[in-house]
Amino acid sequence: MATETLGATAVVPKRKIVSELTQQRARAARLFLIPMLIALAIVAGWPLLRSIYFSFTDASLTNLAGAEWIGFGNYLRWQVLDSGAVRYRGLLVDPNWWNAVWNTVRFAFTSVAFEAVLGMIVALVLNAEFKGRGIVRAAILIPWAIPTIVSARMWSWMLNDQFGILNDLGMRLGLLSQKVAWTASADTAMTAVLIVDIWKTTPFMALLILAGLQMIPKDIYEAAEIDGVHPVKQFFKITLPLVRPALMVAIIFRLLDALRIFDLIYVLTPNSAATKTMSVLARENLFDFDKFAYGSAMSTLLFLIIALLTILYIWLGRVRFDGGDR
Amino acid sequence: MAAIELRNVRKAFGMVEVIKGVDLEVRKGEFMVFVGPSGCGKSTLLRLISGLEDITSGEMLFDGKVVNALAPSKRGIAMVFQSYALYPHMTVYENMAFGLTLEKGKDKEEIRRRVEKAADMLQIRQYLDRLPKQLSGGQRQRVAIGRAITRDPKVFLFDEPLSNLDAALRVATRIEIAKLHEGMHDTTMIYVTHDQVEAMTLADRICVLRDGLVEQVGTPMELYEKPDSLFVAGFIGSPKMNFIAGDKAAAFSCATLGVRGEHMEIRPDGIWEGTVIHTENLGADTYVYLEMGQEEPVVVRIEGAAEYASGTVLRVSPIEAKVHRFNEAGKPVR
Numbered sequence: 001m002a003t004e005t006l007g008a009t010a011v012v013p014k015r016k017i018v019s020e021l022t023q024q025r026a027r028a029a030r031l032f033l034i035p036m037l038i039a040l041a042i043v044a045g046w047p048l049l050r051s052i053y054f055s056f057t058d059a060s061l062t063n064l065a066g067a068e069w070i071g072f073g074n075y076l077r078w079q080v081l082d083s084g085a086v087r088y089r090g091l092l093v094d095p096n097w098w099n100a101v102w103n104t105v106r107f108a109f110t111s112v113a114f115e116a117v118l119g120m121i122v123a124l125v126l127n128a129e130f131k132g133r134g135i136v137r138a139a140i141l142i143p144w145a146i147p148t149i150v151s152a153r154m155w156s157w158m159l160n161d162q163f164g165i166l167n168d169l170g171m172r173l174g175l176l177s178q179k180v181a182w183t184a185s186a187d188t189a190m191t192a193v194l195i196v197d198i199w200k201t202t203p204f205m206a207l208l209i210l211a212g213l214q215m216i217p218k219d220i221y222e223a224a225e226i227d228g229v230h231p232v233k234q235f236f237k238i239t240l241p242l243v244r245p246a247l248m249v250a251i252i253f254r255l256l257d258a259l260r261i262f263d264l265i266y267v268l269t270p271n272s273a274a275t276k277t278m279s280v281l282a283r284e285n286l287f288d289f290d291k292f293a294y295g296s297a298m299s300t301l302l303f304l305i306i307a308l309l310t311i312l313y314i315w316l317g318r319v320r321f322d323g324g325d326r
Numbered sequence: 327m328a329a330i331e332l333r334n335v336r337k338a339f340g341m342v343e344v345i346k347g348v349d350l351e352v353r354k355g356e357f358m359v360f361v362g363p364s365g366c367g368k369s370t371l372l373r374l375i376s377g378l379e380d381i382t383s384g385e386m387l388f389d390g391k392v393v394n395a396l397a398p399s400k401r402g403i404a405m406v407f408q409s410y411a412l413y414p415h416m417t418v419y420e421n422m423a424f425g426l427t428l429e430k431g432k433d434k435e436e437i438r439r440r441v442e443k444a445a446d447m448l449q450i451r452q453y454l455d456r457l458p459k460q461l462s463g464g465q466r467q468r469v470a471i472g473r474a475i476t477r478d479p480k481v482f483l484f485d486e487p488l489s490n491l492d493a494a495l496r497v498a499t500r501i502e503i504a505k506l507h508e509g510m511h512d513t514t515m516i517y518v519t520h521d522q523v524e525a526m527t528l529a530d531r532i533c534v535l536r537d538g539l540v541e542q543v544g545t546p547m548e549l550y551e552k553p554d555s556l557f558v559a560g561f562i563g564s565p566k567m568n569f570i571a572g573d574k575a576a577a578f579s580c581a582t583l584g585v586r587g588e589h590m591e592i593r594p595d596g597i598w599e600g601t602v603i604h605t606e607n608l609g610a611d612t613y614v615y616l617e618m619g620q621e622e623p624v625v626v627r628i629e630g631a632a633e634y635a636s637g638t639v640l641r642v643s644p645i646e647a648k649v650h651r652f653n654e655a656g657k658p659v660r
Contacts, residue, residue: 217409219409219411220411220412220414222407223411223412224413225378225398226378226399226403226404226425227399227428228398228399228400228429229399229425229428230428233428237424238413238415242415
């Protein structure tokens with residue numbers, strides 16, 4: 001019976017034979033990993049653990065050392081009133097928090113969706129042969145290269161309700177009937193933030209997708225040409241499936257980034273409930289309101305939400321980081 | 327089934343002219359091989375016929391109709407690429423069926439029938455559910471050929487299809503392509519290779535290209551027996567034809583005398599004398615390399631195994647009826 005097994009189904013030896021070379025490689029790999037692991041533990045692991053710890057205490061900014069353990073109180077606590085009614089308090093029932101969660105998720109999914117589509121279009125254009133392609137490739141990266149603080153300030157002037165160029169243009173061209181306070185008005189604040197973020201990060205997305213596009217061999221497009229595949233169909237049946245692994249990784253990078261958005265919103269629309277995200281709210285509580293423990297609880301939940309969404313995305317999207325597909 | 331005619335076809339990439347005015351007729355159902363050294367334009371010529379490249383000037387006719395601007399998919403062609411060009415994310419079945427599913431009015435049953443027929447022909451039926459990356463090079467090449475067959479083309483184009491295979495597989499696949507041609511004798515086939523053995527064994531007619539121009543077109547035996555130039559004489563046949571110049575050629579009243587290794591005899595009364603510098607024993611025959619004061623050593627091909635120690639002095643003669651005489655311009659003297 002066993003004699004018929006051939007090739008792939010060959011009898012697997014019970015004990016794995018590990019050659020000296022393999023052992024040596026594993027040792028070298030561990031050695032190279034150690035510095036990074038130490039650095040990560042210091043700059044990421046330790047602060048994370050501290051934040052989680054503080055979220056279970058009554059720590060305040062002025063008295064970190066004297067923090068005392070209070071359990072889940074920052075997240076949820078309740079009080080039975082004399083009338084018999086129960087009053088819940090804490091982060092999990094804080095409407096400000098859930099508003100920030102909703103803002104963040106709405107912002108992240110909208111911006112990443114636009115960036116993915118626009119990034120794909122830009123990448124397809126940059127992948128084509130034309131004169132001056134190198135210059136265009138470099139030029140398109142400029143928004144990404146400008147520090148967020150600078151571009152946010154730049155846009156806030158452009159979006160300014162009195163002197164902004166966008167309002168001026170809109171009025172002159174007759175697109176606007178009156179000047180709009182883009183960043184101050186609750187109706188338009190999120191749109192303003194989205195416009196700036198999409199403008200800023202589409203190049204990054206485009207570049208990651210372009211790298212994926214360039215991995216696709218040219219000759220299969222010639223085969224498709226001979227098969228008579230319409231260009232639109234070529235995109236959906238050939239390009240998209242083949243660039244999918246790169247696209248999925250690009251999206252997850254951007255999603256992680258977008259879910260913890262802080263600087264753009266902090267500069268562009270400070271104190272607007274319409275755009276306040278989890279990070280902005282957490283910082284506010286940590287440092288401005290002197291509710292250090294409460295802010296820590298927010299940071300911890302933010303971490304858990306991002307982790308959950310990322311795991312869900314990797315699992316549902318069957319993302320693989322080794323460049324393969326499925 | 328289609329006859330292809332090229333009239334003064336030229337192709338330039340920017341300033342560089344690659345095809346410099348080719349006139350050629352490929353007959354219906356013919357197996358035509360384009361052969362030539364690297365950079366002679368043979369692959370470009372094939373791509374012009376396929377329509378993947380536009381011709382710069384001249385005319386291309388399929389069955390008497392000008393197809394200069396016709397899209398590849400409308401020319402009734404199928405192409406097998408050197409790199410196979412399979413769709414990596416599709417199974418073998420999907421690869422073979424993809425072109426068909428796009429044609430209107432093809433029901434699934436008919437597509438399945440056609441794919442399976444082609445798969446049977448190439449013995450790849452058991453691989454239909456696999457992805458290209460799960461196949462060996464030879465199997466991928468069969469899938470690429472199978473994909474072309476399912477299109478039921480009038481013209482079959484091969485762009486160096488065997489160059490990525492190892493020697494044994496190359497011979498086996500070569501034979502299969504020859505069988506394929508027999509089974510599809512209505513289909514015109516054009517095959518590009520730099521390997522003159524492939525050209526000799528597969529072709530009904532060979533077109534030898536050099537520097538973007540047709541050097542000679544003819545059946546393999548015509549090219550072997552009556553090469554139109556020194557270039558063709560040197561390109562066709564293995565080992566390469568010996569070119570003998572100087573006084574020895576003058577004795578035959580020509581500038582260059584071409585003698586194939588198999589048309590040299592070692593005999594005591596030979597008219598030329600040479601020193602053995604190397605012997606290659608191939609089993610069935612032996613190549614003896616002689617130093618005879620020519621630019622390159624002269625090869626003598628003798629049947630069976632033979633041993634000649636280096637340094638041995640031998641006398642050889644060409645078989646007079648088989649020599650090729652060329653003038654100073656490299657053209658034959660007849």
